[in-house]
Amino acid sequence: MPNNQVLLTSRRFLPMFLTQFFGALNDNVYKQSLLLVITYGWFSQTLGNVSTLNNLAALLFILPYFIFSATAGQIADKYERSRLIRLLKILEIVIMLLATIGFFLGQLWLLMLALFLMGTQSTFFGPIKYAILPEILKPNELMSGNAIFQSGTSIAILLGMILGGAVIAISQGEFIWISLTVIGLAFLGYLSSRAILKQPIPAPDLKVDWNFFRTSFQTIRYAKSLPMIFLILMGNSWYWFYGATYLTQIPQLTHLHLHGNENVVSLLLTLFSVGIAFGSWMCRKIGGAQVNIKMVPFGAIGLTVFAFYLAYSLTLLPAVSGDLYTISDVLNGGAAYYHVMAAVALLGISGGFYIVPMYAMMQAHSPHTHRARVVAANNIFNAIFMVSSAIFSIVILSLLKLSIATLFSITAIISAVFTGILLFKLKPMAKQAADNNAH
Incomplete structure (x- = not known):
């Protein structure tokens, strides 16, 4: 019977856990800070009322799951997964740099675009993180691994919401602090991803279908x-x-x-x-x-x-x-x-x-x-x-x-x-x- 503490500190599991943890943390720091910026009217320009903008933000984050999930699953089955994760973590850093530009220019549409791209990045990461667990864990470790994953994700979401609100409250309109926070977390996620062990490729001959909607129907079928x-x-x-x-x-x-x-x-x-x-x-x-x-x-x-x-x-x-x-x-x-x-x-x-x-x-x-x-x-x-x-x-x-x-x-x-x-x-x-x- 695996010991949770041993599993959490193992070379097989810890880098993947930390990569997931920092990703979930950063998602929620950014989402929470953006919602507070919208709610408290930190930008003089507005694209609509607060309720509409908050609902639009929620929609933009979840929309990529509809569009890209099936293609993300194909890519995760076709290519080596540790390399895919590192590429996605580099993309996260780039997205947070884009968000930083949006904060400093006071352009809400740039922040919304960054939110959509964060949702897209999470969409491509999702199939990898859950498909990789059975590869890095033994059969009798799968329940423990999922328990640790779910616990860590719940804590990361909570901490992200608290941290996002705290940084916004403390910064008093100085966007440099929230920008440094989200870029720093993205960089920590990338560092942890570099330690993930190389994975076997389950379906190297798979041909990726880039028609997102057709692929979605095929995946559901x-x-x-x-x-x-x-x-x-x-x-x-x-x-x-x-x-x-x-x-x-x-x-x-x-x-x-x-x-x-x-x-x-x-x-x-x-x-x-x-x-x-x-x-x-x-x-x-x-x-x-x-x-x-x-x-x-x-x-x-x-x-x-x-x-x-x-x-x-x-x-x-x-x-x-x-x-x-x-x-x-x-x-x-x-x-x-x-x-x-x-x-x-x-x-x-x-x-x-x-x-x-x-x-x-x-x-x-x-x-x-x-x-x-x-x-x-x-x-x-x-x-x-x-x-x-x-x-x-x-x-x-x-x-x-x-x-x-x-x-x-x-x-x-x-x-x-x-x-x-x-x-x-x-x-x-x-x-x-x-x-x-x-x-």
Whole structure:
């Protein structure tokens, strides 16, 4: 049974982990700083109102996943992956230099272009990072590796949001500091990528199809031809739908129900992220080293039960007015606030139980020569589900004028039905695959 600490410090795994960590950290530092620049009107010129620009920024970052994921999967299967990663990290440095020009010239369109290019860079990196894990890890290390990856990514996202906000707040309009931060993080990512071991090429004779849309349909069709893999991809994508639905509402939930300020938003995001990291770690501890779905049902149940708990806890909060609450006010506000915080943390833990085995299953059971293209299909479905989550939330909250608690309750019911059907179909397939591997 692999020791997580030994795995984390191994020459095979550590450079890949650090490269992923710095990439996720930089993505979120840049996105958060850009959103704050837009929100607080640091540029005299505007291309639209704040809400429109924030939604446009979110769309520009996710759009490349629709367009380029399938081609990215082909490239990751055709070429040597450690070299591809280094090239992508050099591209990240170039993109951050472009962003720096945008900051100093006060050109929002340049910053938006850099955001789109960061999304594109992440799109091409995604299939590589998940396809490379089964190559650098032993079969009994795959669960541990995914647990560490998910934990590290959750912490990097959280730290990125905090760091982006902190640098913007401290700099007081001096863009040199945020520019040095994002360029420095990109450079650290490149340095760590140089230590990644050279990888075997799974499909050197593959001919890359540069017709992005045709390749996307072919990639999706291929994923659908693998019944167990397709179910796993649907399970992964549901997690992104669910997570996007909840995380997007945290700022509004904090303002309307907890009467909290921006620091209280950060507190809830921290609880959620730490919950995912803890759940990912516990998933490996309880579920064992072998790839299996033992913990997925517990995660699925938690995603439903604790969603209802969160919805219920919102009804316990007192009506307040006056100045927005600080973290200290919330911590001293009584049991009702602790119910909300506990519910958010438990949702994060449930997410860790759910997603770590699903990603390990995807990697372990994807055909070796098509593994990166399977990850690409996963990214396409994730993007579709995340956009669907935004539309779903708009319909519930804006068109039907229902409450956030109602949105959470409806999502919990859908989650119970979706994951219930998914696990009913997936469990016998996973058992059959485990039996085949055993023989």
